Amino acid sequence: MMTPSWILDTLAGVMLLVAAISAGRLMAARPWAGSTGDADIDIAHLLMGIAMAGMLVVSLTTLPNGLWDAIFAVLTSWFGWRVYRESRGQGARVLADGHHMPHLVHSAAMLYMFVALNATAAGSGGGMSGMGGSSGMAMQTLSAPVVAFIFILWLAAYVVLDLDRLSGPGHGRGSYFARPALAGVTAGTGAVSLAASAMPAGTSAGAAAGQDQAADGSHPAGRGLLATGGRSASARALLLSPRAAAGCRITMGVTMAFMLVIMI
């Protein structure tokens, strides 16, 4: 029994697109210039996109499985630490409202998939293959499927929560979707910088909203600035908008849940 390869190929393509967008966000935000934004999240999305594409289609495999194990163990630890720090201020609310909690779940789910698949492959005496896309190889099954089921429910919950927040009043405000990643974007570079500069210093909610509204041109200031700043500024603003990050996360959550289900 195999999932049709064209579905796996399509999803692998989507994951590579997510990786490309995440790379674009990193380039646009310039974290090496001192930004205090979400570079860790974009790096995580970039790595997850590449890793998932390789799991879906064998020919897109890039790194040895052991290395992916180590990478996602580090990411899981990193986001675990970030969630711990958030929880000191928010308490249990961090589970639903925490900025880093979904990324902890994503990283842990990736770690689980690689570890569980490696264990299965070791048990069967063979190496881990992908899920069969463009390879014709047999589908792998996960050990401890109940853990996979819990991850699926968790991932699905974050997908619907993200969509609810994106479509609700005041979307993009607050610290859930975005932290101000504007330190590396200097004044005069376009809509994002000016929208952010309109906010009181240190107002992360305002900065996030500024990014989002300027990016989609829904605010008069954003529209005017987009026209003035030109195409590159608007593209940059779009890339850095909380919607772009949330879109990547939603896409990745659905794909990850799909992968877990077909590996049960």
Next chain:
Amino acid sequence: MSDIALAGGQDAKRFSASVATADSWRPPDARRVLQLSLAVIWLLDAVLQYQSFMFTKGFAQMLAGTASGNPGVIASPINWDANLVQHHAVLLNTIFATIQLLLALGIAWRPTVRVALAASIVWALGVWWFGEGLGEVLNSAASPVNGAPGAVIIYALLAVLLWPSDRHVATAPFAAARAVGASAAQALWLVLWGSLAYFALMPGNRAPQALNSMIAGMASGEPGWLAGLDNHAASLLAHQGLAASVVLAVALALIAVGVYLPRPAARAAVVLAIVVAAVIWVFGEAFGTILAGGATDPNSGLLLILLAVTYWPTRTLTTAPAAARRAGAEEVRA
């Protein structure tokens, strides 16, 4: 740079002011949380529908199996549908899975919640007939332990009860009554749980080994710990079919009438409903056999739990109708 700053100066001030006064995101109200829970289950259904098995002829055979024992007028369309799926398994299953994915995303996306809930009702009714053979309620094989009256009909029921309307918000004693009113919601609850009590006492379900074989049959293919639980529960019920069915029917009947009782008793009935549904989901349905692979949905237990939560009697709605109306209006605006 200075041009931009000058041009943007006044706009930026207005922008700052508008953001400062705009509504910030607030946590969803109880009904929205329930809608999102329904969306999570639809999303789970969608990814389950993408499993490898669903793209094979085995899925078509599974559909055809639901026709068995049903009257001809019900069975013939099921067989026609199963035949169609057998010949176009990949295309049709991709469409089925994608529809369910869109339902999930549509319910979660506030501007499309009404469209998605309405579509989910239509879809659920179609699947109830063509995919579940009306939950076997017409062929005497329905049992509350194995998913009667069909898990998917509960999706439709939830979509009706969680419809984003607040016509009855001032008098609604629980979230499920906000759209359809307390009387209609209570009647729907009575019919559902009352029918489950009736099914529990049907001859096929009260036979000495009926529950034993039903639960023992769920162990196949499950992880060791779950298979162990099922086997243990099955051995406890060996030759106790009649007594177990009577106990189950009494519990279900108490749940059915519970919503008409005063608040403390109604809460006890809802708690009992959650406990019974959880027991059914774990022991009778093995989590919908998701862990064994090949499941199309989590079966009725999880849905019954969600349904029970929508009937949890609250004081908030009755004592603070204005706040509820505000929350409802905001939801509709969004």
